[in-house]
Structure formats: C-alpha cells, structure tokens
Amino acid sequence: MGQIVKIIQLKGVSKSFGDRRVLDSLDLDVYSGETLVIIGRSGVGKSTILKHIAGLLPADQGEIWVEGLEVGRLKEREMNELRKKMGVVFQYAALFDSLTVFENVAFRLLRDFKMVEDKARAWVKEKLELVGLRGDLLDLKPAQLSGGMRKRVGLARAIAVDPEIILYDEPTSGLDPVSSEAINDLIVDMQKKLRVTSVVVTHDMHSAYKVANRIAMIYDGKIIGIGTPDEIKNSQDPYIRQFVTGSVEGPMPVR
Amino acid sequence: MKSYIERFGKVLSYFIHDMGEMVFLTLRINQQMFVKPFDGKLILQQMVRIGVESIPVAITTALFTGMVLALQAGYTLETKIKGVSQFIGSVVSISMVRELGPVLTAMVIAGRNGSAVAAEIGTMQVTEQIDALFTLAANPIKYLAVPRFLAFTLMLPLLTIFADIIGWFGGLLVSSMKFTSSSVYIDSTRNSLETGDIMGGIIKGMFFGAIMAIVACRQGFATTNGAEGVGKATTNAVVFSFMLILISDYFLNAVLIAMHF
Ligand SMILES: Nc1ncnc2c1ncn2[C@@H]1O[C@H](COP(=O)(O)OP(=O)(O)O)[C@@H](O)[C@H]1O
Numbered sequence: 022m023g024q025i026v027k028i029i030q031l032k033g034v035s036k037s038f039g040d041r042r043v044l045d046s047l048d049l050d051v052y053s054g055e056t057l058v059i060i061g062r063s064g065v066g067k068s069t070i071l072k073h074i075a076g077l078l079p080a081d082q083g084e085i086w087v088e089g090l091e092v093g094r095l096k097e098r099e100m101n102e103l104r105k106k107m108g109v110v111f112q113y114a115a116l117f118d119s120l121t122v123f124e125n126v127a128f129r130l131l132r133d134f135k136m137v138e139d140k141a142r143a144w145v146k147e148k149l150e151l152v153g154l155r156g157d158l159l160d161l162k163p164a165q166l167s168g169g170m171r172k173r174v175g176l177a178r179a180i181a182v183d184p185e186i187i188l189y190d191e192p193t194s195g196l197d198p199v200s201s202e203a204i205n206d207l208i209v210d211m212q213k214k215l216r217v218t219s220v221v222v223t224h225d226m227h228s229a230y231k232v233a234n235r236i237a238m239i240y241d242g243k244i245i246g247i248g249t250p251d252e253i254k255n256s257q258d259p260y261i262r263q264f265v266t267g268s269v270e271g272p273m274p275v276r
Numbered sequence: 277m278k279s280y281i282e283r284f285g286k287v288l289s290y291f292i293h294d295m296g297e298m299v300f301l302t303l304r305i306n307q308q309m310f311v312k313p314f315d316g317k318l319i320l321q322q323m324v325r326i327g328v329e330s331i332p333v334a335i336t337t338a339l340f341t342g343m344v345l346a347l348q349a350g351y352t353l354e355t356k357i358k359g360v361s362q363f364i365g366s367v368v369s370i371s372m373v374r375e376l377g378p379v380l381t382a383m384v385i386a387g388r389n390g391s392a393v394a395a396e397i398g399t400m401q402v403t404e405q406i407d408a409l410f411t412l413a414a415n416p417i418k419y420l421a422v423p424r425f426l427a428f429t430l431m432l433p434l435l436t437i438f439a440d441i442i443g444w445f446g447g448l449l450v451s452s453m454k455f456t457s458s459s460v461y462i463d464s465t466r467n468s469l470e471t472g473d474i475m476g477g478i479i480k481g482m483f484f485g486a487i488m489a490i491v492a493c494r495q496g497f498a499t500t501n502g503a504e505g506v507g508k509a510t511t512n513a514v515v516f517s518f519m520l521i522l523i524s525d526y527f528l529n530a531v532l533i534a535m536h537f
C-alpha cells in the first residue's frame with residue numbers, strides 16, 4: 022500500500038442520545054485503500070459511527086476528519102462536494118420508493134450533474150453490471166426487487182459518482198447465505214477494481230474475516246481492540262473473544 | 277390536581293416547542309426555495325396530487341355544503357322571519373365565499389393530502405431515505421418540503437375558488453327547487469357579494485395551505501419509532517392542521533375585517 026495515509030480520522034468523538042452515551046471519546050483511523058470492518062453487538066453505536074463520518078449526525082464532542090477536511094465545520098456546499106467522494110450503503114438499502122431503479126442510481130447524476138438521460142442510462146447499466154445486476158431492472162420500482170437486489174441497487178447508487186470511500190452499514194444482514202457471500206465478494210471487488218477505502222459495519226464475523234484488512238471492535242462507546250483478522254481471531258481480550266466466538270459466557274452481559 | 281397542572285404544563289411546553297420548530301421549518305423552506313436546482317417537476321407532481329386529484333372530494337364537499345346552506349337559510353328565512361327568502365343567494369354566497377369555502381376545503385385537503393405527506397416523509401425518515409438524500413447531496417427540506425409547501429400554498433386558493441363556485445351552484449339548485457326562482461337567487465348574490473369577500477377567502481385558503489404543508493412536513497421529519505411512529509405522525513398532522521386552521525381562521529378574519537375585506 023506504500024505510504025500510509027489516514028483518510029478518515031475520528032478524534033475523541035462523543036455522542037449521547039438523551040441520557041444514553043453511545044460514543045465515548047472514541048478514536049479511530051481508517052487508512053487509504055483499506056477495508057476496515059467495525060464489529061460489535063447490536064445497539065453499541067456502529068451505525069452511529071458511520072453517520073458521523075457521513076456527516077449525518079453532529080458529534081457532541083471531538084472531531085471527524087475525512088480527506089483532510091473537518092466534517093463538522095463544513096458548509097453545506099462543501100459537505101456536498103465531499104460527499105461526491107463518499108458513497109453510503111444503508112442497512113435496508115434506503116432506496117427511494119417513489120423512484121425507479123434507474124432514477125435511484127442516477128439520482129445525483131441527473132439532479133446535480135445534469136447528465137443527459139441517454140448517457141445516464143448507459144452509465145447506470147454499467148454500475149448495475151458491476152454489482153451483478155442485469156440492466157433490464159432499470160425501470161422497476163424498489164418494491165419489485167428482492168432484499169439482495171435492493172442491497173445491490175443501493176451499492177450501485179453509492180458508487181454512481183465513483184467515490185473514493187464507501188461506507189457499508191450491515192451489508193449482509195437479513196440476506197440468505199448465498200446472497201451474503203455475493204455481497205462479500207462485491208466488497209472485495211470494489212476495493213480491488215475501484216481502489217476504494219471501505220468502512221464496513223457488521224456483526225457477521227464470517228463476513229468480517231472475509232472482507233477486512235483490519236477489524237475494530239466497539240464496546241461501551243470505545244474501540245476496545247483493532248487489528249488484522251488473524252490478530253482479532255486470536256485475541257486474548259475477553260470481550261473480543263466472547264464476541265468473535267459468539268459465546269454466552271464472558272464479560273458482556275446477555276440482554 | 278397537581279398532576280393535572282403538571283400534565284397541562286407538559287402539553288403546553290410541547291406545543292410551544294412544536295410551534296418553534298414549525299417557525300424554524302418555515303424559515304428554512306423559504307431559504308431553500310431560492311437555492312438551485314429548481315425542482316419544477318417535483319412541484320408540478322405535487323400540484324397535480326393536491327389540486328387535480330382532490331377535485332372529486334372538493335366538489336362533493338362544496339356542492340353539499342352549498343345545498344345545506346340554502347336549505348337552512350331558506351327554511352330559517354321562510355319560517356322565522358317570513359317572506360325574506362329573496363336573501364338566500366346572499367346568505368349562501370357570502371358564507372360560502374368568506375368562510376365555508378376556504379375552511380372546509382382546507383379541512384378536506386388536510387385530511388387527504390396533509391396526512392399523506394406526513395406518512396410519506398415519515399416513512400422516508402424511519403427507513404433512512406432522508407439520510408440517503410443527504411448523502412446524495414439533496415437537502416431534504418429543498419427536495420421534499422419546498423415542492424409540497426409551494427403546491428399546497430398555490431393549490432389551496434385555486435381549490436377555494438373552485439369550491440366557492442360549486443357551493444354557490446349547489447345553493448342555486450336547492451333554492452330554485454324549494455324557495456325562490458333562480459333569477460332572484462342570482463340577483464341577491466349580485467347585490468351583496470363583493471370582490472373583497474372573494475379575495476378574503478382566497479387569502480385565507482393560501483394561509484391554510486401553508487399551515488398544513490408546514491405541519492405535515494414537520495410531523496414527517498420528526499418521525500421516530502418505525503411504523504408506529506408513522507401512524508402517529510399522520511394522525512398528528514391531521515389533528516394539528518385542523519386546530520391550527522380553525523385558530524388561525526379567527527385571527528385571519530379579525531385582520532381581514534380590520535383591513536375592510
Ligand atoms: N437518532 C437517534 N435517536 C435516539 N437514539 C438513537 C438514535 N440513533 C441511534 N440511537 C440509539 O443509539 C444506540 C446505538 O445505535 P446504532 O448506532 O444504530 O447501533 P448499531 O448500529 O450498533 O446497532 C442505540 O441504543 C440506539 O437506540
């Protein structure tokens with residue numbers, strides 16, 4: 022990877038919802054070109070981290086830096102510029118129900134970049150093929166697609182403007198094993214073909230081992246361990262051990 | 277007793293908070309309205325949904341309101357005051373144009389379209405489509421609220437004019453069947469109805485349109501808690517719209533009367 026560049030940095034980020042402190046002075050670096058997987062139990066704040074990076078939630082304290090810019094200080098126009106470099110794949114795809122697959126994927130191309138329709142259609146077809154979908158889905162509505170297809174369309178929408186960073190929120194949750202595996206392959210593919218930096222949030226350890234260059238575990242508002250898949254697999258930390266082995270026994274209470 | 281006061285205080289503070297949020301939303305909508313790109317297609321789409329698709333309900337409401345007005349006015353004028361049924365035309369047209377046209381149309385549209393907007397935006401909120409809009413560089417206020425605000429504020433006055441005419445015509449039907457000839461009804465209208473009456477009603481329609489748009493958008497954006505939350509947002513949008521329409525109606529009337537409308 023050559024010289025290591027920190028493309029995303031969270032510095033002492035804290036966030037509370039009401040009385041509940043979800044992120045507690047959390048630090049995290051993401052290196053350019055890597056796939057970093059964030060693991061942790063449901064409700065620990067994994068999605069919250071992604072939303073901070075994407076500028077969807079303001080931090081109570083701390084700083085978030087993306088590509089050398091401090092997200093919290095950007096004006097709307099500057100943030101939108103930065104968002105060209107950042108695609109977000111939402112947990113349930115978050116496709117716009119009222120728009121077709123084409124209009125979803127081409128959303129920014131049509132609205133922001135004023136791409137003409139013919140060119141946009143060819144462009145979208147290419148992106149759909151990249152995520153393993155046929156071009157004849159173009160005029161369907163999201164409601165007509167299966168869960169796996171929706172996720173792929175969501176990914177196609179995220180990569181429509183050729184981002185340098187892709188944020189994935191539980192890309193394999195709710196999918197059958199075959200579709201999950203296909204999505205894992207896609208994430209690896211995106212990294213290889215498009216040389217993107219990825220942050221993947223999941224609690225699916227199989228997926229984590231498969232796609233990650235590094236894995237970080239979040240617990241109680243902090244990153245309690247970070248390392249290569251092997252390091253995490255062989256970690257002696259009781260919390261990490263309990264999570265990766267999926268055990269009821271251990272320091273984390275079973276709620 | 278204390279708990280009642282406490283509860284009242286709580287409701288009041290929610291209300292004030294809500295009003296504050298709505299004022300804030302109104303300001304943001306007005307600011308986003310002038311930011312490029314101009315979403316003409318979205319505005320048109322909303323105008324069709326609110327204006328064109330509401331015409332059947334609006335017609336039914338206005339027609340029967342005008343008919344009932346004529347029936348009540350005719351009956352009251354004939355039996356209670358004897359022989360003044362030549363005033364039916366003026367009673368029907370003035371009540372319709374100044375009050376019932378704008379208010380009832382607003383109620384129907386708030387129930388039909390205000391609820392739909394709250395449900396739509398609410399669903400988008402709980403399914404992260406609002407977040408997705410942000411990530412695609414589309415400000416949700418601009419993309420969702422502005423077209424709806426413009427469509428409601430432009431279409432309500434038009435629907436009001438429409439309701440005025442249909443209602444007046446309903447009155448004509450009943451009045452000429454049961455009480456006086458149609459020429460008496462028409463003359464009575466002509467002698468009493470003034471442009472100011474009609475204008476006042478149209479202005480009210482515009483305000484009501486703006487109010488229900490703001491209420492519905494605000495409820496939609498503030499939705500939490502999944503499907504249950506969407507249901508609540510939808511109900512709240514209708515209830516709050518009704519209340520605010522009726523409350524503001526009083527004050528709008530006071531202002532309009534002071535301005536000699
Ligand atoms: N907008 C919000 N308002 C209130 N609470 C929230 C909000 N978003 C998340 N939370 C709470 O923060 C915690 C972490 O949420 P989240 O980041 O979605 O967890 P994860 O993705 O790890 O499952 C949860 O307890 C959740 O209920």
Ligand SMILES: [Mg+2]
Nearest residue numbers: 067068112190
């Ligand atoms: Mg989550």
